[in-house]
Amino acid sequence: MLKTFKLGGVHPAENKLSANKAIEKLALPKSVFIPVAQHIGAPAQALVKKGDQVKVGQLIAKSGGFVSANIHSSVSGKIKKVDLSMDSSGYPKQGFYIDVEDDEWEDGIDTSSELVENFEADSKTIIDKINAAGVVGLGGATFPTHVKLMPPQGMKAEVLLINGVECEPYLTSDHRVMLEKAEELLVGIRLLMCALQVNKAHIGIENNKPDAINHLNKLTASDSAIDVVPLKVKYPQGGEKQLIKAVTGREVPSGALPISVGAVVSNVGTALAVYDAVQKNKPLVERVVTVTGKSVAKPSNLLVRIGTPVQDLIDAAGGLPEDTGKVISGGPMMGKAISTTDIPVTKGTSGILILPKKEANREQMKNCIRCTRCVTVCPMGLEPYFLMTVSDKQIWEKAEGNNIMDCIECGSCSYTCPADRPLLDYIRLGKGKVGNIIRNRKN
Amino acid sequence: MSDTIIYTMIALSAIGILAAVILYLVAQKFKVYEDPRIDEVENALPGANCGGCGYAGCRAFAEACVKESELSSLFCPVGGNDCMGGVADILGLEAIAQDPKIAVVRCNGTCDHRPKTNQYDGATSCAVASSLYAGDTGCQFGCLGHGDCVAACDFDAIHMNQETGLPEVVDDKCVACGACVEACPKTLIELRKRGPKDRKIYVSCRNEDKGGVAKKSCEVACIGCSKCFKVCPFDAITMNNNLAFIDSDKCKLCRKCVVECPTNAIIEVGFPPRKVKTDLPPKPAIKKEVPKKAEGKSSEDIKPDNLEKK
Numbered sequence: 001m002l003k004t005f006k007l008g009g010v011h012p013a014e015n016k017l018s019a020n021k022a023i024e025k026l027a028l029p030k031s032v033f034i035p036v037a038q039h040i041g042a043p044a045q046a047l048v049k050k051g052d053q054v055k056v057g058q059l060i061a062k063s064g065g066f067v068s069a070n071i072h073s074s075v076s077g078k079i080k081k082v083d084l085s086m087d088s089s090g091y092p093k094q095g096f097y098i099d100v101e102d103d104e105w106e107d108g109i110d111t112s113s114e115l116v117e118n119f120e121a122d123s124k125t126i127i128d129k130i131n132a133a134g135v136v137g138l139g140g141a142t143f144p145t146h147v148k149l150m151p152p153q154g155m156k157a158e159v160l161l162i163n164g165v166e167c168e169p170y171l172t173s174d175h176r177v178m179l180e181k182a183e184e185l186l187v188g189i190r191l192l193m194c195a196l197q198v199n200k201a202h203i204g205i206e207n208n209k210p211d212a213i214n215h216l217n218k219l220t221a222s223d224s225a226i227d228v229v230p231l232k233v234k235y236p237q238g239g240e241k242q243l244i245k246a247v248t249g250r251e252v253p254s255g256a257l258p259i260s261v262g263a264v265v266s267n268v269g270t271a272l273a274v275y276d277a278v279q280k281n282k283p284l285v286e287r288v289v290t291v292t293g294k295s296v297a298k299p300s301n302l303l304v305r306i307g308t309p310v311q312d313l314i315d316a317a318g319g320l321p322e323d324t325g326k327v328i329s330g331g332p333m334m335g336k337a338i339s340t341t342d343i344p345v346t347k348g349t350s351g352i353l354i355l356p357k358k359e360a361n362r363e364q365m366k367n368c369i370r371c372t373r374c375v376t377v378c379p380m381g382l383e384p385y386f387l388m389t390v391s392d393k394q395i396w397e398k399a400e401g402n403n404i405m406d407c408i409e410c411g412s413c414s415y416t417c418p419a420d421r422p423l424l425d426y427i428r429l430g431k432g433k434v435g436n437i438i439r440n441r442k443n
Numbered sequence: 444m445s446d447t448i449i450y451t452m453i454a455l456s457a458i459g460i461l462a463a464v465i466l467y468l469v470a471q472k473f474k475v476y477e478d479p480r481i482d483e484v485e486n487a488l489p490g491a492n493c494g495g496c497g498y499a500g501c502r503a504f505a506e507a508c509v510k511e512s513e514l515s516s517l518f519c520p521v522g523g524n525d526c527m528g529g530v531a532d533i534l535g536l537e538a539i540a541q542d543p544k545i546a547v548v549r550c551n552g553t554c555d556h557r558p559k560t561n562q563y564d565g566a567t568s569c570a571v572a573s574s575l576y577a578g579d580t581g582c583q584f585g586c587l588g589h590g591d592c593v594a595a596c597d598f599d600a601i602h603m604n605q606e607t608g609l610p611e612v613v614d615d616k617c618v619a620c621g622a623c624v625e626a627c628p629k630t631l632i633e634l635r636k637r638g639p640k641d642r643k644i645y646v647s648c649r650n651e652d653k654g655g656v657a658k659k660s661c662e663v664a665c666i667g668c669s670k671c672f673k674v675c676p677f678d679a680i681t682m683n684n685n686l687a688f689i690d691s692d693k694c695k696l697c698r699k700c701v702v703e704c705p706t707n708a709i710i711e712v713g714f715p716p717r718k719v720k721t722d723l724p725p726k727p728a729i730k731k732e733v734p735k736k737a738e739g740k741s742s743e744d745i746k747p748d749n750l751e752k753k
Contacts, residue, residue: 086577089575089577090576090578090583091577092583336575339560339576339579340560422571425568426568426571428575429571432574
């Protein structure tokens with residue numbers, strides 16, 4: 001019997017169309033836009049100005065606080081301007097417009113594909129290097145990795161969990177990384193273990209990726225510290241708390257961080273970025289992005305520079321199909337529809353999903369029929385129908401009392417609702433309001 | 444037989460009298476004194492329970508009035524000066540007159556003026572839409588058109604115009620309670636002084652983008668050119684973040700700014716038509732009309748109880 005988390009969960013059609021497509025390197029774009037806020041926390045502070053020449057890997061904005069991350073140039077060329085640009089939500093964000101001239105890397109960065117396995121076991125050096133390289137969680141939440149590696153006073157990490165679950169339908173970037181960059185990935189995991197001073201790591205992989213499980217099993221056969229845990233296919237297993245429950249059986253209490261049960265979770269993409277940062281001195285300037293969709297001519301996994309316009313990625317996958325109804329940044333469950341393809345790829349962009357018209361539109365909302373399917377599937381044990389009602393009626397005390405802040409926004413409730421009610425939309429609204437109320441109360 | 448009836452009657456009467464005495468004593472013992480003026484003040488109030496005064500309802504407002512020693516911080520926007528005068532008479536205080544106000548929607552981004560750039564198919568709620576993204580047009584400051592303000596209004600005084608996709612305030616019904624102001628996530632609705640004959644002039648735009656960007660997303664956006672600011676003889680106009688604002692307290696309704704505005708972002712309502720002048724192109728004054736009751740879903744379904752029902 002395969003392991004999985006107990007409470008709730010759904011199993012949407014997997015649609016992993018690009019699972020057997022090798023990672024391709026995308027040609028350099030003509031120009032990029034690199035936002036200063038690509039992570040959770042304070043935006044980075046600009047270090048370069050209009051007209052400056054930059055190289056690949058050059059620090060162009062430095063971390064703006066403890067929970068923040070450095071931003072590096074992903075191309076070499078001239079800064080056209082430092083200005084606002086629309087992001088995926090339509091609000092303007094500060095960033096750098098860079099005209100690409102050639103591909104000159106900053107000195108000291110190892111751009112060869114040679115595997116560097118040995119490292120000096122020193123926790124502080126590793127964390128400093130990760131911090132300098134601007135590594136953030138590449139699963140989508142973009143939480144700065146160095147912060148995760150420094151547990152708060154009095155807490156101690158016991159186990160490292162590597163998230164290779166990729167439970168979102170369609171997306172395959174992590175899958176390809178586990179197949180093609182497994183050796184680098186394992187070095188990255190050892191580095192993370194060393195930084196956290198733990199001697200056990202589990203790689204959680206859902207059972208729909210048997211090739212990745214076998215491949216990593218083979219490579220870790222001689223290493224007793226790292227093991228591969230095959231998991232039953234269930235969404236949202238990639239959620240931090242769900243993965244901890246599935247692999248270790250521990251439950252993170254409401255409102256607490258994973259470290260409170262001694263676990264630290266990192267995505268496989270992040271572990272690879274850690275390898276690049278520490279062993280190759282290479283900052284986070286590129287990532288693997290899945291471009292996919294049923295009507296897309298060439299679903300692919302592309303290695304792209306941060307800041308590349310999404311349009312370039314779509315062109316590389318065969319262009320925007322005629323019957324496009326929606327373009328989503330991320331997966332179909334948690335991703336966000338984008339209103340323009342001029343927006344850049346950021347550190348958190350795990351995929352670009354193009355939905356045809358007949359799948360794109362949401363159904364008209366109907367009345368709640370009290371079937372409680374949303375309660376059954378909620379992986380956090382919440383009551384989504386109730387949270388939606390109190391958010392709609394603006395009864396914030398009740399929303400807070402019913403643990404609205406525990407919602408991980410996985411969208412299982414909206415997915416399963418037979419009355420097509422936009423449960424998550426309202427819960428997200430309530431979460432925002434309640435979050436503000438809690439913050440104001442603390443101040 | 445008759446004995447039984449007599450005993451029963453005596454016993455029940457005794458219990459009744461005893462209970463009455465106990466109840467009377469308890470009522471005397473735990474009596475809570477309530478200022479009788481609270482009831483009087485409450486009767487003088489409109490009884491709309493709209494919360495426009497900032498209190499939970501008319502009763503709470505009446506209690507606050509009785510408690511306070513002066514009425515400067517208390518005002519019932521629904522009843523207006525007449526009502527507050529009555530309250531002041533009851534309490535023997537001095538009423539502080541305030542100008543009557545009215546809500547205005549500061550966005551004129553109709554479908555013609557502001558082309559849609561994408562299609563929204565989420566929940567029909569401005570609050571939800573604005574928590575997701577900037578909106579289905581190029582303007583991130585403009586009206587989302589899902590009618591949260593209509594749903595918030597207890598007085599049936601704001602309706603969606605199906606043709607323009609924007610809410611319209613019914614001047615006669617609006618009591619300036621501010622519920623729509625609270626409801627709008629884009630803070631487009633403002634309470635302004637009701638001018639003579641319901642005339643008003645305002646900048647119907649909240650776009651803070653630079654001129655070019657604003658103009659590109661909406662034909663009638665304020666581009667922050669400051670022309671109105673320069674022409675205003677009464678210093679009523681301020682410029683902030685590429686956006687003009689007309690202070691309704693200072694504005695003398697001279698309409699110079701309306702002529703000056705290159706994008707027609709400044710709107711005049713309720714004025715007689717202008718005489719055509721020499722070289723200036725004629726600008727039709729917007730005819731003030733009571734919008735007919737919007738049909739269909741957006742007003743009928745979303746709208747809560749009318750005032751009469753309460």
